Amino acid sequence: MLELHQFELSQYSEKVRLILDYKGLEYRKVEVTPGVGQIELLQISGQRQVPVLKDGDTVIADSTEIALYLEKTYPEKPILPVDPKERGLCLLIEEWADESIGTKGRKALIGALNRNQNFRTALLPNNAPDFFRSVVGALPGDLLDILGSGVGFGGDAVKSAMSGLKQDLEALSLMLTDRPYLVADYPTLADLTVAGLSMILKFPEGNYIDLPDSLKGKGIPGLADNMAYERFFEWRDRIYTDFRKPLLASPSTTGQAPTTIQID
Numbered sequence: 001m002l003e004l005h006q007f008e009l010s011q012y013s014e015k016v017r018l019i020l021d022y023k024g025l026e027y028r029k030v031e032v033t034p035g036v037g038q039i040e041l042l043q044i045s046g047q048r049q050v051p052v053l054k055d056g057d058t059v060i061a062d063s064t065e066i067a068l069y070l071e072k073t074y075p076e077k078p079i080l081p082v083d084p085k086e087r088g089l090c091l092l093i094e095e096w097a098d099e100s101i102g103t104k105g106r107k108a109l110i111g112a113l114n115r116n117q118n119f120r121t122a123l124l125p126n127n128a129p130d131f132f133r134s135v136v137g138a139l140p141g142d143l144l145d146i147l148g149s150g151v152g153f154g155g156d157a158v159k160s161a162m163s164g165l166k167q168d169l170e171a172l173s174l175m176l177t178d179r180p181y182l183v184a185d186y187p188t189l190a191d192l193t194v195a196g197l198s199m200i201l202k203f204p205e206g207n208y209i210d211l212p213d214s215l216k217g218k219g220i221p222g223l224a225d226n227m228a229y230e231r232f233f234e235w236r237d238r239i240y241t242d243f244r245k246p247l248l249a250s251p252s253t254t255g256q257a258p259t260t261i262q263i264d
């Protein structure tokens with residue numbers, strides 16, 4: 001069976017999970033422990049970031065490489081259009097989303113966590129089991145490790161990430177004005193990438209990601225609760241309802257959530 005080495009809260013891992021679900025492929029999640037688990041990742045894949053996919057003896061790192069591998073190896077339910085213009089646009093949006101939504105989303109989330117104690121508490125419930133603490137860790141340093149190492153998470157960087165994301169969400173909402181998907185009349189890699197990466201802008205409502213219930217449907221203030229992007233998040237949620245497989249009912253790895261959360 002396919003094996004996805006991942007962080008549950010990683011937006012690039014979520015992009016791959018959404019693609020796997022869309023294609024109807026069964027897979028087993030292997031949660032990587034930040035730090036020590038990444039040494040093993042380095043040994044098997046030559047680098048230390050998640051996601052990494054193992055398919056028998058084949059090991060693929062990087063969400064884009066994984067998407068292209070899956071498309072080639074499991075062509076049923078294609079995610080790359082055949083029409084040259086659609087295919088070009090699809091690849092362009094995928095690459096842009098990785099660089100823009102993926103990296104700016106991470107900065108904006110750190111900014112929101114720094115500013116908002118309720119948000120922070122919800123991600124780090126006091127009674128969270130060690131496993132979850134080891135994933136999210138103390139803020140913000142360890143969280144940076146899990147979301148991706150990088151510099152420039154200060155106030156100005158967060159502000160600029162937020163304004164970039166606002167423009168992105170406005171553009172995507174406009175693109176979805178009179179069409180169901182971004183590129184074609186069926187979902188493509190562009191849609192699955194944008195939808196999956198937007199997980200950290202606003203966590204999906206349903207039981208798709210192992211995180212405290214109080215965080216479901218919540219996200220970065222100014223984005224997740226902004227009516228200007230309602231069409232975008234409705235589209236994203238429809239993709240989840242239609243294609244993402246809910247988690248099997250199993251004991252949560254993220255523990256009991258706090259009872260209330262107020263994100264202003």
Ligand SMILES: N[C@@H](CCC(=O)N[C@@H](CS)C(=O)NCC(=O)O)C(=O)O
Nearest residue numbers: 010012049050062063145147148149
């Ligand atoms: N370009 C990579 C980005 C992956 C990435 O940034 N992964 C983060 C988690 S979202 C990670 O593994 N961070 C740990 C680290 O950088 O040490 C992809 O598309 O897969």
